[in-house]
Amino acid sequence: MLSSLGKYLRTLRIQRNELLKDMAEKLTLAPAYLSSIENGKRTPTKKLIDTIIRVYEIDEKEKENIEEAYMLSVEEMHIDMKDANDEQRSLGVAFARKFNNLSEDQINKIKKALGEGDC
Structure with missing residues (x-):
């Protein structure tokens, strides 16, 4: 495939x-x-x-x-947090922790907030 x-x-x-x-x-x-x-x-x-x-x-x-x-x-992604502040780091960790359990609705909301996709 x-x-x-x-x-x-x-x-x-x-x-x-x-x-x-x-x-x-x-x-x-x-x-x-x-x-x-x-x-x-x-x-x-x-x-x-x-x-x-x-x-x-x-x-x-x-x-x-x-x-x-x-x-x-790719099967894995790396997020460069070298210049990230504490809020950004906290968000990255929370996202990584919940990533595999996000619903389609949550995914669409995140994409919309990021200005990505056709949401």
Whole structure:
């Protein structure tokens, strides 16, 4: 099953008239590894996403799209709290604690408050 990132990469390849082996070569990856990323069997590193952006000269709008596809494909996320104040830290901890038990209504309210989605 293709992941969001897999769909993005496959579309990018097709738009550039490249075979999987061509893209793998440009990114200095084994074709089997790239195929496993496209098929949602492996999750790439953020470093690989940055390499794709650089090698394919992805513009700002497309950069947002590939980063969104990457974020939808990962199983874990890290929140940088280096510069966060106590309120922000408290919110991050509360969100992480409750994340897996949020109802659809709660999710929609949070997305609306953040200005995300079609809510």
